[in-house]
Amino acid sequence: MLEDLKTQFNVLKALTIHNLQGQMSSYKYGFAWMLLEPVIYIVGFRLMRQFFGNLAPPSGMTPLMFYILGVLPLYLTFAGIRGFSVGASQSALLAFPRVTPVDLTLAAALTSFCIYFVLFWIVVLPVSLYEHVWPPENILKVMLGLIAAWMLGVAFSFSISGAFRVFPPVKQFVSYLSFGLRVASGMFFCITMVPILVWPYLSWNPLLHVTELMRDGWFESYVSPIASPTLVMEWIMGLLLLGLSIERFMRRVPYL
Numbered sequence: 001m002l003e004d005l006k007t008q009f010n011v012l013k014a015l016t017i018h019n020l021q022g023q024m025s026s027y028k029y030g031f032a033w034m035l036l037e038p039v040i041y042i043v044g045f046r047l048m049r050q051f052f053g054n055l056a057p058p059s060g061m062t063p064l065m066f067y068i069l070g071v072l073p074l075y076l077t078f079a080g081i082r083g084f085s086v087g088a089s090q091s092a093l094l095a096f097p098r099v100t101p102v103d104l105t106l107a108a109a110l111t112s113f114c115i116y117f118v119l120f121w122i123v124v125l126p127v128s129l130y131e132h133v134w135p136p137e138n139i140l141k142v143m144l145g146l147i148a149a150w151m152l153g154v155a156f157s158f159s160i161s162g163a164f165r166v167f168p169p170v171k172q173f174v175s176y177l178s179f180g181l182r183v184a185s186g187m188f189f190c191i192t193m194v195p196i197l198v199w200p201y202l203s204w205n206p207l208l209h210v211t212e213l214m215r216d217g218w219f220e221s222y223v224s225p226i227a228s229p230t231l232v233m234e235w236i237m238g239l240l241l242l243g244l245s246i247e248r249f250m251r252r253v254p255y256l
Helices: 003-025 030-051 063-081 101-130 139-168 171-185 196-202 208-216 229-250
Strands: none
Touching: 003 101, 030 208, 063 101, 063 171, 063 208, 101 139, 101 171, 101 196, 101 229, 139 171, 208 229
């Protein structure tokens, strides 16, 4: 049993390294764009603050770190979600006896986690030092928020990979969903900036809880009134259970 787990872990590690090397060799500006895209959002929100006073973060939160803690965790989630097409495609790597669609999906997700986790700290360290908000009030909460954001993306990718295999236009639905999540998940606001009447509706979104936990963990002056690690874990476990059940059922379905 332990030998099998060790072997599968080595397979997953090899696939992740293969993905990282493939990105470095195939996409000349791939890593540069991964850095540039979230930075564009952060700078854009920062400039909008100059014109719209209601976009100013609550007292005690510095503006650049406020937006960074909203943007980068969501990009980690979206990177995990994009792995749904990997496990649903008939890759040549599946010819190897130890490689399964689950391995391919997890390897793609781990690749994105490595990239965005490093990117997060590359951006956060100089900005937080510049704005005099280093170190974070609770670094453990920040780290758990990043991991939770990634796990939500991975769990969701498993839950839709089966549908993508039999109905490829699902990819378009995912792009619409990603746009909605960008608007409603705290990328440019925190819960105390919106009317209290809408809190019960927004609090169904686990990604909003993640961004709230990130800001709560970083800024000593901010205590989120809704952030719930328990709700985030319930979403992760529920989506993983659903996704892995669908993946097991889809093994009987031939690739299109």
